Amino acid sequence: MNFKNKIILITGAASGIGRAAAMAFAEAGGFVIASDINEKGGLETVAKIKAMGEKATFIKTNVAVFEEVKKLMNQIVEQFGRLDIAINNAGINGVLARTVDYPVDDWERVISVNASSVYYCMKTQIPIMLQQGGGTIVNTASIAGLKGLPNSIAYTASKHAVVGMTKTAAMEYARHNIRINAICPVFTISPMFDPVALEKVAKGIPDKLKANVPMKRFAKVEEQVNAMMWLCSEKASFVTGHALPVDGGLTA
Numbered sequence: 001m002n003f004k005n006k007i008i009l010i011t012g013a014a015s016g017i018g019r020a021a022a023m024a025f026a027e028a029g030g031f032v033i034a035s036d037i038n039e040k041g042g043l044e045t046v047a048k049i050k051a052m053g054e055k056a057t058f059i060k061t062n063v064a065v066f067e068e069v070k071k072l073m074n075q076i077v078e079q080f081g082r083l084d085i086a087i088n089n090a091g092i093n094g095v096l097a098r099t100v101d102y103p104v105d106d107w108e109r110v111i112s113v114n115a116s117s118v119y120y121c122m123k124t125q126i127p128i129m130l131q132q133g134g135g136t137i138v139n140t141a142s143i144a145g146l147k148g149l150p151n152s153i154a155y156t157a158s159k160h161a162v163v164g165m166t167k168t169a170a171m172e173y174a175r176h177n178i179r180i181n182a183i184c185p186v187f188t189i190s191p192m193f194d195p196v197a198l199e200k201v202a203k204g205i206p207d208k209l210k211a212n213v214p215m216k217r218f219a220k221v222e223e224q225v226n227a228m229m230w231l232c233s234e235k236a237s238f239v240t241g242h243a244l245p246v247d248g249g250l251t252a
Ligand SMILES: NC(=O)c1ccc[n+]([C@@H]2O[C@H](COP(=O)([O-])OP(=O)(O)OC[C@H]3O[C@@H](n4cnc5c(N)ncnc54)[C@H](O)[C@@H]3O)[C@@H](O)[C@H]2O)c1
Pocket: 011, 012, 013, 014, 015, 016, 017, 018, 035, 036, 037, 038, 041, 061, 062, 063, 064, 089, 090, 091, 092, 093, 113, 140, 141, 142, 143, 184, 185, 186, 187, 188, 189, 190, 191, 192, 193
């Protein structure tokens, strides 16, 4: 896929799926704006891209804070004059607890980082895309945006919100040449989901999780990125408002 000369923002680009996306979009010719709250990791991502001979820059942003998100988009317009593709991907897990025991502080943190951030991003990205005559957005949801996930009330609520916002915004701006979709990853090996570390604290759980996936394995970050890239490409020119499970058949 060719993203030559496209200006591409990726949030949560310091690690995992976001870092892999930043590297893949840059390798496909795009200019990547890697954004994250983690400056060290974000700069490492940019260094890796530059070492491949490709183009990227880092802008530190806490996507849970509306003023910071507004500043990020203003900076992009000032520096690059446009935003062709936005991958709103930053996210956190939150603690694991049953609904009754789930701490309210954690609820608020997960909702603001995973859900409010996507609203803040789309609210500030769409005007840029309207102004330039089009664009593409992919939000990272989760299979927890399509089904329940015990012990994760806040995460599940936040990812259902991402799916709902994706559909609503897609319908609102479809006629303006702006396509908005989401991907819904299953367990994907990354710093957020590390089966080796999980096995140490919860023996046997990774195997149980894997057994639930019809393909009987976890996803690789690149498999999530391939779906993002397809959704952003011209090959998906009539696809908008969808939440694509990349889940080895789990939600089938
Ligand atoms: N790994 C999985 O199994 C899995 C499954 C389903 C969905 N997802 C989703 O995929 C996305 C990426 O996850 P990952 O596995 O790469 O995790 P990760 O922890 O490796 O990466 C998440 C990135 O988001 C950044 N981030 C967190 N809070 C932020 C904030 N307030 N502002 C800016 N950046 C912030 C982190 O610093 C980190 O770099 C997340 O939205 C996650 O919910 C992951």
